[in-house]
Amino acid sequence: MSLKDALKAEADQLGFVLFGVAPAIPPPHYPIYQAWIKAGRQAGMAYLARPEAVAARGAPEQLLPGCRSILCVALPYPPPAPTSAESSDQTRGSIAAYAVLPDYHALMREKLNALANRLPELVGKPVHTLVCVDTAPILEKDYAFMAGLGWIGRNSLLLTPQFGSYVFLGELLTDLKLEVDQPLEGDPCAQCRLCVQACPTQALRPERSVDARRCLSYWTIEHRGPVPEELRRSIGTRIFGCDNCQLACPLNAQGIPGGFTYAQEPVVDPFPDLLAEFALTQPEWQAKYGQTPVARAKYAGFRRNVAYALGNAGDPLALPALQQACEQDPDPTVRDACAWALKQLQTN
Ligand code: SF4
Ligand code: SF4
Numbered sequence: 102m103s104l105k106d107a108l109k110a111e112a113d114q115l116g117f118v119l120f121g122v123a124p125a126i127p128p129p130h131y132p133i134y135q136a137w138i139k140a141g142r143q144a145g146m147a148y149l150a151r152p153e154a155v156a157a158r159g160a161p162e163q164l165l166p167g168c169r170s171i172l173c174v175a176l177p178y179p180p181p182a183p184t185s186a187e188s189s190d191q192t193r194g195s196i197a198a199y200a201v202l203p204d205y206h207a208l209m210r211e212k213l214n215a216l217a218n219r220l221p222e223l224v225g226k227p228v229h230t231l232v233c234v235d236t237a238p239i240l241e242k243d244y245a246f247m248a249g250l251g252w253i254g255r256n257s258l259l260l261t262p263q264f265g266s267y268v269f270l271g272e273l274l275t276d277l278k279l280e281v282d283q284p285l286e287g288d289p290c291a292q293c294r295l296c297v298q299a300c301p302t303q304a305l306r307p308e309r310s311v312d313a314r315r316c317l318s319y320w321t322i323e324h325r326g327p328v329p330e331e332l333r334r335s336i337g338t339r340i341f342g343c344d345n346c347q348l349a350c351p352l353n354a355q356g357i358p359g360g361f362t363y364a365q366e367p368v369v370d371p372f373p374d375l376l377a378e379f380a381l382t383q384p385e386w387q388a389k390y391g392q393t394p395v396a397r398a399k400y401a402g403f404r405r406n407v408a409y410a411l412g413n414a415g416d417p418l419a420l421p422a423l424q425q426a427c428e429q430d431p432d433p434t435v436r437d438a439c440a441w442a443l444k445q446l447q448t449n
Contacts, residue, residue: 121248197342412442
């Protein structure tokens with residue numbers, strides 16, 4: 102068995118459903134990423150524009166000296182729950198599919214560390230490695246593409262033939278030179294624009310990137326402070342993230358391979374009752390969402406989102422709770438969101 106086959110077998114055993122090797126060369130979309138930063142499309146995510154991080158994204162050896170190969174892996178997650186009459190009820194919010202699971206970073210890191218630990222045993226000599234899980238400055242979709250895991254879609258996400266875009270990606274950088282894989286042929290997006298048409302805020306750009314300044318996922322997850330007024334109606338009843346550009350994609354409609362079990366299952370309701378969410382105290386909210394990606398929004402950011410959603414839902418039963426929070430909430434952004442929501446309820 103070749104070294105790469107042995108690594109693939111290890112990756113399979115660890116539960117990675119996709120595995121491939123990319124060369125540690127500058128990523129093909131690096132110039133697009135540089136232009137994206139130059140145009141300010143990262144919005145308030147200043148960490149994406151830090152000079153050392155921008156430089157590292159163009160040269161993996163800045164992350165791991167002597168880096169020669171990048172092992173790319175994927176763990177799939179369950180697609181968004183199907184909507185029902187109950188879930189489409191306007192008194193319910195919606196949470197992006199990846200965020201109703203326990204946070205995946207620790208699981209991915211643990212599995213990649215296990216793979217890294219096997220490398221020296223397999224080659225019989227010390228090997229330098231670096232585990233990257235989302236937070237390292239690396240253009241991970243580019244390497245996953247080069248490693249043959251999927252294509253980069255017009256929705257800017259990695260589209261895999263087996264699991265669509267519902268995958269978490271991870272990388273293991275190494276100074277070992279391994280046989281590399283080839284990118285997949287073809288382009289499933291060639292004749293398709295469904296995601297572009299489905300985006301409520303026209304955030305998807307022709308070069309297959311997202312303008313975060315228009316993306317509801319950015320505003321409801323990453324942004325602290327008020328959301329620009331012109332985007333608040335578009336938030337609808339989303340209270341964390343947006344799945345529109347994934348839901349529209351035909352590759353996500355094909356279903357997953359039979360006999361497959363996910364590594365993680367949802368731990369919170371994707372369509373929670375908006376008023377009940379708004380009534381959560383900080384300790385209750387922490388107990389409910391603390392281990393999920395929703396925690397990233399922070400309590401005040403989440404309440405801001407729920408307030409916008411209540412304003413958009415138009416449910417008069419929300420008036421007393423919004424009125425009270427508008428006067429008494431300690432966070433000015435929440436008070437502002439409540440005032441906006443009250444205005445929507447009173448004028449509709
Ligand atoms: S997440 Fe939503 S707002 Fe952002 S690009 Fe996709 S469809 Fe548009
Ligand atoms: S919806 Fe169509 S254009 Fe968009 S990512 Fe999917 S296949 Fe590509």
